[in-house]
Amino acid sequence: MIRKIGGFALCLLVLASAALAEDRGPVTNLPLPRFVSMKATEGNARRGPSLSHRIDWVYKRRGMPLEVTAEHGHWRRVRDRDGAGGWVHYSLLSGVRTVLVEQDMLQLHQRADPDSPVTAILELGVIAELGDCEMTACELTAGGYEGWAPKTALWGVKPDEIRE
Known part of the structure; x- marks a missing residue:
């Protein structure tokens, strides 16, 4: 159901939809x-x-x-x-997507779960290839090692970015 609200509201709706357009x-x-x-x-x-x-x-x-x-x-x-x-x-x-590690001694985990086993530890400034990303973590590959790290410790991925 669409209800006419007034010119001002319509203007806000147009601006909001324009802001959502990438x-x-x-x-x-x-x-x-x-x-x-x-x-x-x-x-x-x-x-x-x-x-x-x-x-x-x-x-x-x-x-x-x-x-x-x-x-x-x-x-x-x-x-x-x-x-x-x-x-x-x-x-x-x-x-090819890569990220820069922004946290020294960043632990890579087997899964996106931070309680899962650690597969590797990356130093500050390491460049890693970016794989899948969930809401809070991304899968990385660096130096022959793979694992998951929190997005907050990476530069090169948007906070809301999901990758499969």
């Missing part, structure tokens, strides 16, 4: 923002989306998770865990 990149039509990783062992982050722009930052870690915040042609504006970044050529990026 932003999409004009080039790829993929969600913005979204997480990717560095495919290359080295990549320049530039002030603008072309080779003529100044290099502000050089990423030197293959697999580093980055967040894409904008697109322009073959360029993606990215930011890292510290908020640094710039425009990176798309060929340097991968859709």
Whole structure:
């Protein structure tokens, strides 16, 4: 049943539905923002989306998770865990999802249950490949080990993100 509430309420309803609509990149039509990783062992982050722009930052870690915040042609504006970044050529990026461990001596568990047995312990700054994610934990692979860790200890996954 739909009931007319008034112009103000209708305006709020339109604004709320627009806020729920996910932003999409004009080039790829993929969600913005979204997480990717560095495919290359080295990549320049530039002030603008072309080779003529100044290099502000050089990423030197293959697999580093980055967040894409904008697109322009073959360029993606990215930011890292510290908020640094710039425009990176798309060929340097991968859709393979990784996360950065933000807690020293992070325990990986056999299951998403924190009371399950520990399979490995990861140091602060380790880059791990991201697997499935439930509401509070994600499955990670790093150094040949697999296990589950709390999302709160990771950068590169949204707090409400579910992955299967």
